[in-house]
Amino acid sequence: MSSQSLHFFTPSSTACPNITFPKPSLPFPNRRSPFASSPRTFSIRAVSASSDPNPAPPPVVVADNGAGSRVVAAADSSSIDVDKVTEAELKENGFRSSRRTKLVCTIGPATCGSEQLEALAVGGMNVARINMCHGTREWHKRVIERVRRLNEEKGYAVAIMMDTEGSEIHMGDLGGAPSVKAEDGEVWTLSVRAYDGNRPERTITVNYDGFAEDVQVGDELLVDGGMVRFEVIEKIGPDVKCMCTDPGLLLPRANLTFWRDGSLVRERNAMLPTISAKDWLDIDFGIAESVDFIAVSFVKSADVINHLKSYIAARSRDNDIAVIAKIESIDSLKNLKEIIEASDGAMVARGDLGAQIPLEQVPAAQQRIVEVCRQLNKPVIVASQLLESMIEYPTPTRAEVADVSEAVRQRSDALMLSGESAMGQFPDKALTVLRSVSVRIEKWWRDGKHHEAMELPAVGSSFSDRISEEICTSAAKMANNLEVDALFVYTKTGHMASLLSRCRPDCPIFAFTTSTSVRRRLNLQWGLIPFRLGFSDDMESNLNRTFSLLKARGMIKSGDLVIAVSDMLQSIQVMNVP
Ligand SMILES: Nc1ncnc2c1ncn2[C@@H]1O[C@H](COP(=O)(O)OP(=O)(O)O)[C@@H](O)[C@H]1O
Ligand SMILES: C=C(OP(=O)(O)O)C(=O)O
Ligand SMILES: [K+]
Ligand SMILES: [Mg+2]
Known part of the structure; x- marks a missing residue:
């Protein structure tokens, strides 16, 4: 495989040029001895992925089997799961035009x-x-x-x-009716009483016991933010008589807010x-x-x-x-x-x-x-x-x-x-x-190359998180500049995937994760195509296996340009699919 990788490594005395270091695991910068006192410099080096003299042994991956119980699977399990519809959309529209939202x-x-x-x-x-x-x-x-x-x-x-x-304060059900029309000038009763079955005409129930105490004559009552409007004209015990001032359809359990002198009354329900x-x-x-x-x-x-x-x-x-x-x-x-x-x-x-x-x-x-x-x-x-x-x-x-x-x-x-x-x-x-x-x-x-200038501030507190953020920001920028076909991210918790998504790059982001539940959660994030895949800490073998699995499914082909990042090995690799 021909690949160029940018690895971030710590220049410690034990550093050997071609070995990439796992990410620092100490959470706070001031506890990072032995480097705490000296300014920390990180170099980006291009090394060949295949020149790593110490490839990690294939580890064992713990994966969620989706049904709830956890199974321990060998890292070389030979399957990859992706949503069938996303797969179809990707094949139909191509990498560039697959949906991101x-x-x-x-x-x-x-x-x-x-x-x-x-x-x-x-x-x-x-x-x-x-x-x-x-x-x-x-x-x-x-x-x-x-x-x-x-x-x-x-x-x-x-x-x-x-x-x-x-x-929230809302109306009750309308006795099974899908909706009821309130006409201009009609007088309706809003009540906290529970009616079993025989609710009088033009009466609606309210779920909040303090309702009659809280409203005052003259208040405006808005149903669903103004779809229907009433004015309170009289209070009789638990019943509040209101006149419809803006007619419309009342829907079951519609939201109610009340306004006095032009502002929302919320002292009571704020409690x-x-x-x-x-x-x-x-x-x-x-x-x-x-x-x-x-x-x-x-x-x-x-x-x-x-x-x-x-x-x-x-x-x-x-x-x-x-x-x-x-x-x-x-x-x-x-x-x-x-x-x-x-x-x-x-x-x-x-x-x-x-x-x-x-x-x-x-x-x-x-x-x-x-x-x-x-x-x-x-x-x-x-x-x-x-x-x-x-x-x-x-x-x-x-x-x-x-x-x-x-x-x-x-x-x-x-x-x-x-x-x-x-x-x-x-x-x-x-x-x-x-x-x-x-x-x-x-x-x-x-x-239109509308890349926005939105500033994306550092969000992580640990030094390791900051490195991840820099890697993702750089990888996304490289992906745009080099017009790559896809970003790959190998992530156990989904965090690295979300950091890439935050940059809203031009190409889709293939997010590989070991657990079904992380994969489902990534469903909500812009541009991510979540895959479930068992993987190891050895990026070269992960990549090779991913390429062959995706090629077999017709989801990528030889020559496609890919940038890969992972949260096990803090590196950026740029390569053509072999
Ligand atoms: N589980 C459900 N059973 C019956 N009707 C529902 C259900 N979920 C939603 N609806 C209907 O769809 C409408 C719109 O849903 P939604 O916006 O979630 O609720 P709401 O209008 O209460 O904010 C609801 O007002 C209700 O009429
Ligand atoms: C999404 C909303 O909440 P709900 O539909 O539950 O009222 C909303 O108020 O816009
Ligand atoms: K709700
Ligand atoms: Mg709401």
Whole structure:
């Protein structure tokens, strides 16, 4: 194999020019004796990969077999797993034009069957999201089982995200009706009473016991951020009489916010916990079902994220459930940086965000959230109303296409469908729109060489992490300048892969990882094509084996130009596929 590699090595007294050093394992720079006092210089040397006099013996790799139990496999296990749909997209569009933006679909009554789920998987769904605000745990469990079965039997790699309900104030169910119209000038009763079956006409229930105490006559009540508007005209015990001032459709469990003198009233419900008692039970359910992501609604501070992460760590077998912070409240915007730092990713939850801040401020908030996430190396999802009109119509509006384009242009990691896929009439068509707009805008970006000047600050605290970051930044830049076909990254935890993704390079990133759960988590990150592969610390043998496995599947061919990095050996290798 002809290859050039740039290895980072420590110039210690024992350094022999052709030996590459494993990454320093000491976590803090000031504990790095014997070099602590002298300035540390790192050289980049080109050495031939084949000249390493001490190739590591083939080690044993511990891999997750996907069903939960861990198996110890020989490093030379001869298989490679990749999502069937990504493989097809790659073969169809070529390296350059394969889709980089990931797609999340909320699963609801319109898409919960196996056939419908499979249609979404084929259409490019990378993550299936279940919203615990709706449906029963049994219902969600069946959806998870169906997705898992499709993955196993049909070769998809759809990850599961569970979204908590959170302590929001919302209306109850509408007695089974899918929606109810509220007309201008009508008087409705909003009540905390529980009606069993015989709910009076024009009455809706509210889930928050303090509701009647908290609202005042004259307050404005916004349903779903303004889809319907009421004014409070009278309070009678637990019942609140309201007049409809903006007519519209009321949907089951629609979100409620109330406004006084032009500002959002949130003193009382600010006291409610971010994670309610019911949410903790849902989280236990999510852990038991080994979901890949838990998205936390109405996050106000980093504390709740830290709390949840330690809760998961104590209970989850492999501690591999990623925690996503939903940015959808004023407090979450105030504490944005700390929250994102504490989380494994974030969601721009524009539905509720737009009910909490003036609508015209949502685009700037989105831009800022995406930027902070990219800088802190956390995946970010742009969510809600991307293609809202497609709940009813088979084509999107021009404005919706422009909105989707903007999220792709901002280079967010993922786009999400909510009502469009959960209860809309055209879930597959909506997904197709997301897919084709993504591919188109990404191509426009690459062809126009719109490489942004976004500064990517150092995120790691240890010296070793800093080296990894420099390697990834350099490798991504080299990949653009040399116009390579693909970046390869061998990563056990997924961290190196995310650092490459953060740079948003022009070519796709093939991320090889030993565990099925890391592979599923990488599904949410921009430009990554996750593969499950057993590998060793010997990069030369890893590369040779990967090349032959991928060639056999027709995914690469001789002559393709590849840059490879790994988190076992801190090096950059540039080579043509033999
Ligand atoms: N599991 C479910 N069961 C029934 N309906 C659902 C389910 N999930 C979502 N939906 C429907 O899809 C709509 C959009 O979903 P989503 O945006 O996740 O929820 P919300 O509107 O509560 O923010 C919901 O309002 C609800 O009508
Ligand atoms: C994604 C959101 O959360 P949910 O759909 O759960 O309200 C949102 O508010 O935009
Ligand atoms: K929710
Ligand atoms: Mg929300």
